[in-house]
Amino acid sequence: MRGFTTLFGKEVLRFWKVSFQTLLAPLVSTLLYMLVFAQVLDHHAEVYPGVSYREFLIPGLAMMAMLQNSFSNTSSSLIQSKLTGNIVFILLPPLSPFEIFAAYVLAAMVRGFAVGGCVWLASLIFFPHLPAHPLELVIFALLGNALSAVLGLLAGIWSEKFDQLAAFQNFIIVPLTFLAGVFYSIHSLPPLWRDISRFNPFLYMIDGFRHGFFGVSDIPPLESFLIVGGCAFALSCLSLSLLSRGWRLRS
Amino acid sequence: MIESIPLSRMGRPGFDGAAISIKGAKKSFGQFEALKGLDLEVQQGEFFALLGPNGAGKTTLISLLAGLARPDAGALSVLGFDVGRDYRQARRAVGVVPQELVFDPFFTVRETLSLQSGYFGIRPDSKWIDELLENLQLRDKADSNMRALSGGMKRRVLVAQALVHRPSVLILDEPTAGVDVELRQTLWKFIRRLNEEGMTILLTTHYLEEAQTLCNRVAMMKAGQVIALDTTQNLLADHSRPSLTLSVGQGKPLPDVLIQRATSLPAGRFRLGLENFAEVEQILAACRTAGLEIKELEVGQADLEEVFVRIMKDTPR
Ligand SMILES: Nc1ncnc2c1ncn2[C@@H]1O[C@H](COP(=O)(O)OP(=O)(O)O)[C@@H](O)[C@H]1O
Ligand SMILES: [Mg+2]
Secondary structure, eight states: OOOHHHHHHHHHHHHTTHHIIIIHHHHHHHHHEEEEHHHTTSHHHHHHHHHHHHHHHHHHHHHHHHHHHHHHHHHHHHHHHHHSSTHHHHHSSSSOOHHHHHHHHHHHHHHHHHHHHHHHHHTTOOOOOOOOHHHEEEEEEEHHHHHHHHHHHHHHHSSSSSHHHHHHHHIIIIIHHHSSSSOGGGHHHHHHHHHHTTTHHHHHHOOOOOOOOOOOOOSEEEHHHHHHHHHHHHHHHHHHHHHHTTTTTOO | OOOOOOOOOSSOOOOOOOOEEEEEEEETTTTTEEEEEEEEEEOTOOEEEEOOOOOOHHHHHHHHHHHHSSSEEEEEEEEEETTTHHHHHHHHHEEEEEEOOOTTTTTHHHHHHHHHHTTTOOOOOOHHHHHOOOOOTOOGGGGGGGSSSSSHHHHHHHHHHHHHHOSEEOOOOOSSOOOHHHHHHHHHHHHHHHTTTTEEEEEOOOHHHHHHHHHHHHEEETTEEEEEEEEHHHHHHHHHOOEEEEOSTOOOOOOOOOOOEEEETTTTEEEEEEESSSHEEEEEEEHHHHTTTOOOEEOOOOOHHHHHHHHHHSSSO
């Protein structure tokens, strides 16, 4: 247990020590998005009845910020340790694969929540309403953060160079988040694209999260919950099995 | 210095088998066979040297023992704990000082040591950490960031990290590379004390005089196999002889009776191998008979470096 808590604490400390980059920078860029879109697209039609476009954007942007930060925390911590070689400090002690998994993922979720929480607090300036279903909101934030932290872990385990991690991020994570309905409702898409979007797990995280916010969404929240939960579970099993086999970590 | 604290938690109660046992260890990287079915046992309490040229497979073997890599075949255990099946106990029993100078630039020396204690599941023991810092001459660097340390200091932090959980077996992979003479001596004094208190030490080094003075037993590796394994004394007795180095003045040759058995050295010096020290007398007599004046004379002991060079040369790949 102490092994896990120490590694978890170290992972939190790692981003906390550089919180300027890891917390403040993403917060500022998300708020800039909000500010710009709120000004430019203020006259855009309502997305849902009673939900203006700029209100619609807030949960999507908050979720996107959380997902990118939790992904970034696990993946960059692992790749840095691998490249500098200090990963041996974690590989030599009797830490179990599950302890390593849980410590990395939970610390990344703390960062995701910290960024997301600050984004939400700041958004109260634009949208001074409380969420429709707070519990649902928290559940989707937890699941979404967990899923992307696990994806980051997988990317970190898989990558052997920074380039490979950057490719994973730029060609998989960024497109999936941008095409997950952060900026639009999928009902505004042509049918073909709507069908394709249905294969993107990030869509369900953002849509479910938005349901927690407004009480309306494109997809029934239970369906989103099952899909996001299922994906998070499957990817967790995959990363635990890779960690147990030592794939790309214990040559 | 706090002498009262026992330095290490020795051994495994009721277990008197080998500290390290390796049977038929094989490891390949692609087509390349780095370890070719290697057997080795190190007993509890030994100060053991693992020697071999670069690429012999020493680091690979250590990685298998430490669980940093998986063997393709063979069984490896530490204090009877299989490094795969009983990995938790096996890893708790060993401390490893890796060959590469690795560190985490986010933390100070003391933070690094506290974290490492935690990873091993123990509460950071500040008394023990202070003792380590003191003995490794790092006390005034305790709160410096790892980035700010010299190479030799980083190396000593790695030694402290390996000892923070009080292992029974300490494995050091070229710990003195890049450490200056004075600090090397401090390090060995400390490691020797640990060994005297019962800790098993396995060491790889390219400084053979270190291995000769410190270690009771030596294994020599070449191309993934152990090619010599014996006590340091036996190896020296079997493969190295004392020698006499002398000079009879610039340009003057040795008498005929001596010339065949002499090796010519720079600056008009000659070296003659000795079967025993009584031969010195005969050599001096031969010089006197030939009317040669001896300018310089030195008797050399057998040394491990000579043994090493000879064994490596005599063993085909
Ligand atoms: N990860 C690896 N991939 C490919 N080859 C390796 C790897 N690790 C070691 N080797 C090769 O295995 C051989 C033994 O290496 P090593 O155990 O580091 O030797 P030593 O420590 O005795 O100098 C070398 O030829 C080295 O190039
Ligand atoms: Mg080596």
